[in-house]
Amino acid sequence: MNQSTEVGGLTDAQRDFYNTFGYVVLKRLFSTEELDIIRREFDNMLAEQYSHAPYDGSVRHWTPMMDEDTPFLADLMEDGRFFSVAKQLYGDDVLGVVVDGNRYTGNTHWHRDTATIHQYGVKFAFYLQTVDADTGALRVIPGTHRLPNDDEFADGVRAMLVESVPATALASEPGDVVAFDIRLWHASFGGSDDRQMCTVVYYANPKNPEELDALRNQGARNVEAGIKSFRPTRQYIYSKEWVSNPAGSPARQCWIDRLTEVGYFDAPGVVQA
Numbered sequence: 112m113n114q115s116t117e118v119g120g121l122t123d124a125q126r127d128f129y130n131t132f133g134y135v136v137l138k139r140l141f142s143t144e145e146l147d148i149i150r151r152e153f154d155n156m157l158a159e160q161y162s163h164a165p166y167d168g169s170v171r172h173w174t175p176m177m178d179e180d181t182p183f184l185a186d187l188m189e190d191g192r193f194f195s196v197a198k199q200l201y202g203d204d205v206l207g208v209v210v211d212g213n214r215y216t217g218n219t220h221w222h223r224d225t226a227t228i229h230q231y232g233v234k235f236a237f238y239l240q241t242v243d244a245d246t247g248a249l250r251v252i253p254g255t256h257r258l259p260n261d262d263e264f265a266d267g268v269r270a271m272l273v274e275s276v277p278a279t280a281l282a283s284e285p286g287d288v289v290a291f292d293i294r295l296w297h298a299s300f301g302g303s304d305d306r307q308m309c310t311v312v313y314y315a316n317p318k319n320p321e322e323l324d325a326l327r328n329q330g331a332r333n334v335e336a337g338i339k340s341f342r343p344t345r346q347y348i349y350s351k352e353w354v355s356n357p358a359g360s361p362a363r364q365c366w367i368d369r370l371t372e373v374g375y376f377d378a379p380g381v382v383q384a
């Protein structure tokens with residue numbers, strides 16, 4: 112299968128593969144020059160956000176990268192290489208939610224990125240180092256984005272060693288992007304204690320009461336999973352500047368209006384006080 116993509120989005124084969132198995136690997140989405148910019152913004156922003164606790168490989172660092180001090184990364188949610196694919200997969204009204212940067216340490220255990228199948232969307236992840244099956248590449252259990260909420264399965268898979276679960280490892284080189292449905296069970300194994308990765312995330316626009324409820328609750332969950340767990344200096348996901356949409360981006364305004372209407376921004380720590 113052709114694994115590259117243009118601004119125009121996925122081929123039919125790529126889209127079918129994603130819909131069936133829950134992921135697709137997109138090769139060489141970034142140029143070398145763009146990777147240099149990404150690395151610079153990534154290093155500067157993480158150093159700034161963790162000046163109180165410089166990285167020592169023992170604890171993951173994480174921060175949103177959506178403001179004027181990381182302009183290249185901040186623009187990625189509206190970049191056609193991501194936005195057109197997200198629209199193809201989840202509809203034209205898909206909601207851009209976050210761009211972030213991570214320094215991971217060691218294995219990541221099996222999980223979904225959502226608490227319920229009623230809250231779903233796509234995460235685009237790109238590692239800044241080469242990763243393969245035994246050096247921290249994302250491992251996915253193909254097709255599990257289609258599983259219902261199932262506590263028995265969740266308990267079973269979480270209790271297993273990462274490497275004992277039948278899964279596919281998505282090897283990637285800097286510049287490649289792995290796109291996956293946030294309901295897909297995923298993990299990583301054997302990575303270094305400084306695995307650097309950024310993500311661009313879109314949520315499906317909720318269509319019924321269960322989905323509305325799930326998206327509203329996800330705001331508080333994201334604060335818990337991000338700000339409270341990893342403790343960057345910033346105490347919010349979205350800056351006041353970001354929600355003021357200073358450049359008047361029509362896409363960003365649609366996302367802000369809908370996320371406001373749904374109540375996603377309501378929990379403390381979602382938007383800068």
Ligand SMILES: O=C(O)CCC(=O)C(=O)O
Nearest residue numbers: 215218219224236298299
């Ligand atoms: O790279 C990793 O260790 C895991 C990434 C992951 O779990 C995620 O992006 O949700």
